[in-house]
Amino acid sequence: MMIRASDLGWRTRGKTILQGATLEVEKGEVLGLIGPNGSGKSTLLRMLAGLLKPSQGHIELAGQELARMRQRDIARIIAFVAQQADTSDRITVRDAVELGRTPWLDALRPWSEEDSRHVANALATVEMQGFETRDWITLSGGERQRVHIARALAQSPQLLLLDEPTNHLDIHHQLSIMRLIGQLGLTTVVALHDLNQAMSCDRLGVLHQGRLIALGSPAEILTPDLLHCVFAVRATELIDPADGTRVLRFLSMTS
Numbered sequence: 001m002m003i004r005a006s007d008l009g010w011r012t013r014g015k016t017i018l019q020g021a022t023l024e025v026e027k028g029e030v031l032g033l034i035g036p037n038g039s040g041k042s043t044l045l046r047m048l049a050g051l052l053k054p055s056q057g058h059i060e061l062a063g064q065e066l067a068r069m070r071q072r073d074i075a076r077i078i079a080f081v082a083q084q085a086d087t088s089d090r091i092t093v094r095d096a097v098e099l100g101r102t103p104w105l106d107a108l109r110p111w112s113e114e115d116s117r118h119v120a121n122a123l124a125t126v127e128m129q130g131f132e133t134r135d136w137i138t139l140s141g142g143e144r145q146r147v148h149i150a151r152a153l154a155q156s157p158q159l160l161l162l163d164e165p166t167n168h169l170d171i172h173h174q175l176s177i178m179r180l181i182g183q184l185g186l187t188t189v190v191a192l193h194d195l196n197q198a199m200s201c202d203r204l205g206v207l208h209q210g211r212l213i214a215l216g217s218p219a220e221i222l223t224p225d226l227l228h229c230v231f232a233v234r235a236t237e238l239i240d241p242a243d244g245t246r247v248l249r250f251l252s253m254t255s
């Protein structure tokens with residue numbers, strides 16, 4: 001077990017944003033989080049990342065109580081790619097990705113060739129090699145997203161937390177990021193809006209009005225009934241004749 005959350009809740013200004021979320025993620029598993037806007041996906045991810053202190057419940061990371069761990073030790077295990085991570089600093093792409101190596105560096109362990117290799121590999125993995133000297137502010141939204149993912153990969157994490165990583169990406173890069181997530185072999189928790197992309201996860205958790213209402217395989221979760229109740233859409237299943245893959249088609253309730 002890589003991470004276990006027990007009865008997690010978060011309240012702010014007297015309002016309950018998330019309550020009673022209990023889940024475990026096994027080593028090497030890809031868990032997708034789906035749910036409508038405002039259902040609590042980012043809130044849950046931020047608590048799992050140790051960035052938001054739960055109002056209730058607790059989290060165990062690789063056998064340790066997350067709340068008692070030092071930020072640096074958490075950063076050696078978890079890399080988090082936030083939904084709208086941005087920086088106003090004037091930095092290059094290489095600087096941004098090098099930040100991923102920070103948890104591994106100190107006075108006794110200065111920057112080395114090995115760190116440069118991690119950075120180069122991470123940039124190549126997201127197809128951003130050749131952008132190293134570009135200023136961050138000159139990048140498009142999708143390029144920034146890929147650099148954020150490269151920064152997370154350069155961190156050499158055991159657990160990757162991704163908040164809508166395919167947001168901003170064109171279809172080629174959406175598919176390549178989803179394929180990459182599947183191939184990395186890293187324990188991953190990923191919030192997704194595209195339910196057809198969510199089908200490639202090992203398991204899915206469904207958030208609805210601040211509660212984790214279902215957890216299971218994509219086939220168990222993505223049923224027309226659940227999609228109707230949670231997303232208020234009509235869903236029909238189609239089979240791609242090319243390879244037999246199940247595809248979901250969505251219609252609004254009024255059509």
Ligand SMILES: Nc1ncnc2c1ncn2[C@@H]1O[C@H](COP(=O)(O)OP(=O)(O)OP(=O)(O)O)[C@@H](O)[C@H]1O
Binds near residue numbers: 037040
């Ligand atoms: N600091 C805060 N103060 C007040 N409300 C907040 C705060 N942070 C989040 N919320 C509210 O909590 C709810 C859940 O937000 P969250 O960002 O977790 O949802 P989400 O499922 O990630 O949504 P989306 O799909 O739109 O990204 C939303 O209604 C949001 O407005």
